Amino acid sequence: MPDAYTPRPEDKFSFGLWTVGNRGRDPFGDIVRDPLAPIDAVAMLGEIGAWGVNLHDNDLVPIDATPAERDRIVTEFKAACQRHGVVVPMATVNLFFDPVFRDGAFTSNDANVRSYALQKTMRAMDLGAELGARIFVLWGGREGTETDACRRPDVAVKRLREAVNYLCDYSLDRKYGFTFALEAKPNEPRGDIYMATTGAYLGFIATLDHPEMVGVNPEVAHEQMAGLNFLHAVAQAWEAGKLVHIDLNDQAPGRYDQDFRFGSANVKAAFWLVKFLEDVGYAGPRHFDAHAYRTEDHEGVKEFARGCMRTYLILRERAKQWNADAEIQSLLAESGTNDPTRYSPAHRDQLLGRQFDRAGLARKGLAYERLDQLTMEVLLGVR
Amino acid sequence: MPDAYTPRPEDKFSFGLWTVGNRGRDPFGDIVRDPLAPIDAVAMLGEIGAWGVNLHDNDLVPIDATPAERDRIVTEFKAACQRHGVVVPMATVNLFFDPVFRDGAFTSNDANVRSYALQKTMRAMDLGAELGARIFVLWGGREGTETDACRRPDVAVKRLREAVNYLCDYSLDRKYGFTFALEAKPNEPRGDIYMATTGAYLGFIATLDHPEMVGVNPEVAHEQMAGLNFLHAVAQAWEAGKLVHIDLNDQAPGRYDQDFRFGSANVKAAFWLVKFLEDVGYAGPRHFDAHAYRTEDHEGVKEFARGCMRTYLILRERAKQWNADAEIQSLLAESGTNDPTRYSPAHRDQLLGRQFDRAGLARKGLAYERLDQLTMEVLLGVR
Amino acid sequence: MPDAYTPRPEDKFSFGLWTVGNRGRDPFGDIVRDPLAPIDAVAMLGEIGAWGVNLHDNDLVPIDATPAERDRIVTEFKAACQRHGVVVPMATVNLFFDPVFRDGAFTSNDANVRSYALQKTMRAMDLGAELGARIFVLWGGREGTETDACRRPDVAVKRLREAVNYLCDYSLDRKYGFTFALEAKPNEPRGDIYMATTGAYLGFIATLDHPEMVGVNPEVAHEQMAGLNFLHAVAQAWEAGKLVHIDLNDQAPGRYDQDFRFGSANVKAAFWLVKFLEDVGYAGPRHFDAHAYRTEDHEGVKEFARGCMRTYLILRERAKQWNADAEIQSLLAESGTNDPTRYSPAHRDQLLGRQFDRAGLARKGLAYERLDQLTMEVLLGVR
């Protein structure tokens, strides 16, 4: 039965085909679930109230499909999306599964592999555009090393830049209107992946031919794997106008890529994140890039997907409550005055001439323990 | 007795006053070593063959010193530097020790603290300029949070930008000629520090008023704490023209800040780093931001500092040997042809029309195990 | 005003003198709070409803105190405890602060240091016994290495065993009635600490002269620093009859020792822990070995301590609710039959002769996503 935490289209919840369709294989174990055909995945997403579905090229079209097969598959998929009221906001390309990419795609030492990766991406862009996507994600899962003997890492950066510049031009040329969203990850499946953090991509974007066409797609698990504060990475991207897309899931730090249900590993971090996205008015998709435990059948997968959305909506409600809490707001009131800090000779002289009461400024308790405890009590629903 | 690993001035080895002067206090234990006066530290650095000495303002001048005391101290210090043939290539500011900074300096919620931090930095720049430094490092050790309740992280980014813009203007105004080097760290002493990685700062620099005046100061330990590949961060910075300074030390991942002797925790990573710096012709200081174990007396501190430099020089020799190794070089020879990847309609059509032998490209062994094992044997001196 | 989450003595909440008395010094910053005298700490603990206070010898008695000073301090402290209705359930010894222990106490290479550590511990036991403590914690904070060159680690194990055996004999001899609780930590303040995990101590205890006198004192932060599941460590200790004491706090994995307010970093892990302790009927102290952020004054410290207890009590209530939830309980009902697994030739033959429907057993969905989502909703108070 619907309640306050039932998803609606305006919530912009999306799932990748590879998430609800994940079959549960891992490095030590075999598949545990039957395949879920893309059109069945779309039906499931429609049923549970999701707004969008995302895909890699080969989630939908097999790598060996003929053009005719490809066209038939795409036609059927579009019909299914329409039938179930599901849109395709984002598309991406799989540059990691096939053995040809075992040592990278855009950064491979083999120029043929680099060219093939470009071609494959262009076709994935054709596919995405045909399905109506306006966001194109690039995750360079194999762009990395197990030994830094294999190439100088600055060479890898140059190769990556060439590729992204090329693809921007292709989008402009074809009038696809894509904004690219670069997705960072520190390691796995490579020993180390180049462009390990969202920050690294923000630095990289500034060196591109068309920085205005390119932003980032931060993923909770990818920053948390390295023990980094995901909110801080998202906020930096947002503040720079570069938050194009976001991958929501969960992850314990310092481990293999877990892709857990959103909020299930660190619900407080998830709370700050939801609060931030809602407070700043982020208008893009809320994409759940997660998958169900291997213990689940298809019914369990559905519960998993529902849980991602419910937890987001519960946390959104808690964020509103936090913002409306009088004691919390009073603790937040900023101290000091906001003197202008634009440089000028006059300001310089005034600033250099000031005397500060260092001990006095240091003495004041900031009541952050109270503030954080109140947050916990809002979060736990006892306030 | 001098050998092939004895440092020379052209090696540009520098140490912070706070490194050889570290007294060994830690969160669970008291100081273990007597203080080392700055002029004695300079004498020690001269004796062991270091080229430069770096300092925070308060490493040399107490925070409460009168202008007269300050001037006397600086005069004596300059004389000591000259006497011992040691230069001051870099200066920085301590915005973390005093309790006034317990919740940040440039990003504090208290406008008075932010102003005081600016003033203190301007005076530290005066000091650095007087000592001849042309690099000014900013490490925001307290710019962070234990609870994200305290401020929105995008506000912190804005405050940080205001401060760096202001300081750039001050340097221009005073004609100090500083290049700023921003130093990232993921956590400690704060629960999370803003601008957690070198990449985050590369992204931030692109949003400044004077990006050309600002680069980064990556530190081995700070990236390795988060389990990140330090070489990759350094290479990205170098490729973007932003490698202004570097902090060499060592660190086991996923731990408190250890600041171990260079090369002593992960000598293979140190090898790739030295090789990169030498291969690309990095001409800046090689700064050892490390300190001796608490088990050491002053003699042990000297051995520690000597060890940092010796290991660098040993690894530099190994890097030359690696570059000259015929088998290694033959394994590195790149496959494929380097077809141009500038976008054009013609290139687009040619690329889209190519047929790739995916299976053939995937089949070829890349011999990276052999390459890495040869590296190990070069490193271990058995080749 | 008291509510359902107001602590009572029967909750057995205790704090170390060093927790509420923490002055906020860290490796990069100075003290931020005035000292809190032990008798004032006891008053504060009484005021906020704590049941017990724990201490290291030197938290109460300075290392250089004369016997007369020591006796006066102890007398006053006992009076304060009585006055404020606070008991001393546990005592311990500081073998890490003084420089004499910079390379270990019981495992030092210096036999004099080892002897001094024993003597100091015996006197701390005298003190603890006098104050009524029946639990004696041993945390070997300096028993470790930065370089494994310094001693063979099996030698360290032998030295540690000698010490614990000796101290057991001393307790028996003096009829102190102590149960020892060994506390593990993986690193910090040493590069690596011997006996890195609670499990390591469980293995060690089995090799002692009096294993029945010795158990463990697991600490949330110490297992979580290494990214380990704290609940699993506690459960193994409990199941083996070795859970003597517990240190409650919180910690993000892969970082410096944070000692955060209980439940504030990973509230779901805290929930499972509280549920376990309550479900199994753990009757020992709930000791909060945490400290307030450096942003706090003494009022903030009080809020911090209150928050530890409130969160425990909130989670205890949530655990009861979880146990009483009909849907959760129905999902938990165990499948299969519990056939006896005591070995016998007859059972062996019967087992070897069975045919299992492997595919059938593999097919069943276990509904753990639903179960975990229900847990989240109980925890967040929306169920």
Next chain:
Amino acid sequence: MPDAYTPRPEDKFSFGLWTVGNRGRDPFGDIVRDPLAPIDAVAMLGEIGAWGVNLHDNDLVPIDATPAERDRIVTEFKAACQRHGVVVPMATVNLFFDPVFRDGAFTSNDANVRSYALQKTMRAMDLGAELGARIFVLWGGREGTETDACRRPDVAVKRLREAVNYLCDYSLDRKYGFTFALEAKPNEPRGDIYMATTGAYLGFIATLDHPEMVGVNPEVAHEQMAGLNFLHAVAQAWEAGKLVHIDLNDQAPGRYDQDFRFGSANVKAAFWLVKFLEDVGYAGPRHFDAHAYRTEDHEGVKEFARGCMRTYLILRERAKQWNADAEIQSLLAESGTNDPTRYSPAHRDQLLGRQFDRAGLARKGLAYERLDQLTMEVLLGVR
């Protein structure tokens, strides 16, 4: 051509069938290498000078094989071993690949799964015994959780104990002469695996019916994943008489299970390990539980395997050199006197009466920086 680092049978180097036979599939990518038949793997191991080959039941015999197929396979395999001069020192059982084990084997909530796991292990023991193995490894790769909602962890410990007790009885009954070696891992493929560390198993063994039949099989990567000092775990096991087997490979901390070539990630840690095993006279197999990068073909796999053994032998030579280095040995000479620490009233009184020169003991430099730098120079071959 053979050199000082060419393996000989007395070095007792072994590889699992699953190591050289690894086909390179990972969570994000497909297989990259053709299958290597067990008898071909044995031939390869013989060719490169390995002494032994280990196996899981299903590495050799498919899970669905008929008894006749099984017997034929085993006969052929024994012949191949004999032909190539390779022994089978260790056998184990695969309780993780088949979906039936998706929620554990011995600790599953389903009694049928638990029984099937026992039966499968008994048959794997039959197989191992037939092949001449005297060590039986148990790695409970699926004994764990993604959510602790699914079972109480003390229940898991009890179930695990029942299973190991049963299997000990089976070995005794069948007169197989097995020593069991329990292998810990903190996580992956489960969110958390029970018995996360070697220490946890040492504690568990003490609670078994036949502790004398059971020891541990520590794996480099499994302790290093959690950032723990592997040497310390091995030393504790050795000192307790429980080091039955060892898995050599390498791993960066805080990541997915990498199983890199021995010594290739942290060669200094590998050095201390080899030195310890050789110094104490460990006489068991040196098993390399690693696999080649995905970039490799079968020739690369061979280089990988050769590299594991070469690096071990290089480090063994370096360890001898370290032991023979006069300066190192002089730095190691122990300070203080070894006074007896057996408890007695007389010793007690003497100890309590001693006066220690705390400051004097604290003042002495221990020269560990020098000692560690000398170690680096021995390791790097410049001494």
